[in-house]
Amino acid sequence: MLFKFNNLVEKILTFVSVLLLATFIIVVFVKVIARNYFDIPMVWADEFSLLCFMWTVFLGAAIALRHKKHFIVDLAPSKLKLNLGFDILSHFIVLSLIYVMIVYGYNFTLSGLSRASNSLPFTLSYFFATIPVSGVAMLLFTIELIITDTKRFLKLTSKEVYVD
Numbered sequence: 383m384l385f386k387f388n389n390l391v392e393k394i395l396t397f398v399s400v401l402l403l404a405t406f407i408i409v410v411f412v413k414v415i416a417r418n419y420f421d422i423p424m425v426w427a428d429e430f431s432l433l434c435f436m437w438t439v440f441l442g443a444a445i446a447l448r449h450k451k452h453f454i455v456d457l458a459p460s461k462l463k464l465n466l467g468f469d470i471l472s473h474f475i476v477l478s479l480i481y482v483m484i485v486y487g488y489n490f491t492l493s494g495l496s497r498a499s500n501s502l503p504f505t506l507s508y509f510f511a512t513i514p515v516s517g518v519a520m521l522l523f524t525i526e527l528i529i530t531d532t533k534r535f536l537k538l539t540s541k542e543v544y545v546d
Contacts, residue, residue: 406434426501440516448523487513
């Protein structure tokens with residue numbers, strides 16, 4: 383059930399990330415054209431493109447976490463069962479970082495409610511909210527990884543030294 387829910391979460395995050403990345407590209411392109419060819423300043427475009435970029439990066443990081451696409455160092459030869467144990471341990475270490483993202487990111491977002499954006503008609507909390515939102519997605523994905531990797535680890539018998 384968690385796997386199906388995470389699939390839905392991933393689809394939503396992917397859709398939002400692609401939409402924000404496309405918006406980022408369009409806004410930057412329009413800003414460059416407006417500034418260089420029409421001498422029209424678009425003061426809001428810098429902050430808006432930063433907002434889109436931040437959300438794209440943090441949501442993309444959550445998706446990458448689910449697929450184990452972040453930097454990985456194997457401490458033993460790549461086919462050994464021991465690496466699966468290290469993966470499980472690293473998931474628990476990642477949970478501590480996710481805790482920081484969710485708790486302190488939430489507090490940071492609340493502090494942004496009292497700070498106005500320089501050129502956009504809303505507070506900086508919209509910028510900061512990406513930290514706890516992506517943290518929650520990372521929490522869901524990490525729980526799934528712990529479950530699947532633990533099942534794979536326990537499924538291997540003591541005679542099976544190598545992982546598929």
